[in-house]
Amino acid sequence: MSGPATRYIQATEVFDERVRGVGDGQWDAPTPCEQWDVRDLVHHVTVENLWVPALLDGRTMEEVGDAFDGDQLGADPIEAWIAAVGAARQAAREPGVTARTVHLSYGDESAGQYLMQLFTDHLVHAWDLAWATGSDADLPAELVAACAEWFSEVEAMYREAGVIGPAAPVSATAGEQTRLLAAFGRIAEA
Helix, strand or coil: CCCHHHHHHHHHHHHHHHHHCCCHHHCCCECCCCCCEHHHHHHHHHHHHHHHHHHHCCCCHHHHCCCCCCCCCCCCHHHHHHHHHHHHHHHHCCCCHHHCEEEECCEEEEHHHHHHHHHHHHHHHHHHHHHHHCCCCCCCHHHHHHHHHHHHHHHHHHHHHCCCCCCCCCCCCCCHHHHHHHHCCCCCCC
């Protein structure tokens, strides 16, 4: 059984593979996230990673302020992603990191739960990015299972908070990846 920091790092590796495969002409391609093109999606996940070292270090959102506002991808989105995720992974590897408290927009949270939120976001957005760019959309089965297990415990809270939309319908015989993506409204299978 892998802990939250390991799961987060594993999901960043899955997302990383998809980012490095984005072609020059694909940055404005649509994604399953209606409001985002590929560049917007990569920017969102990159900014999430820019926050990781500060939040895992105990800093508040107010202390960080607007440091990560605006375009964080610049002229080379892939290099910006690599730099952000490298620093975030290093912070997630620190001894005892999951026992810390992070100060999020909705209040204090355990770093372990925060890393599981990031794990989930990276994994689902890896599929979004694969869909948008036509790359391999198969997610590692072990990560899908771990994500589905964790998400089943927080799904109602996510929906109630409006963080995700309604689940998509799936057949009783749908595979685990399809069921997970449907829970996030990504895939409908009748």
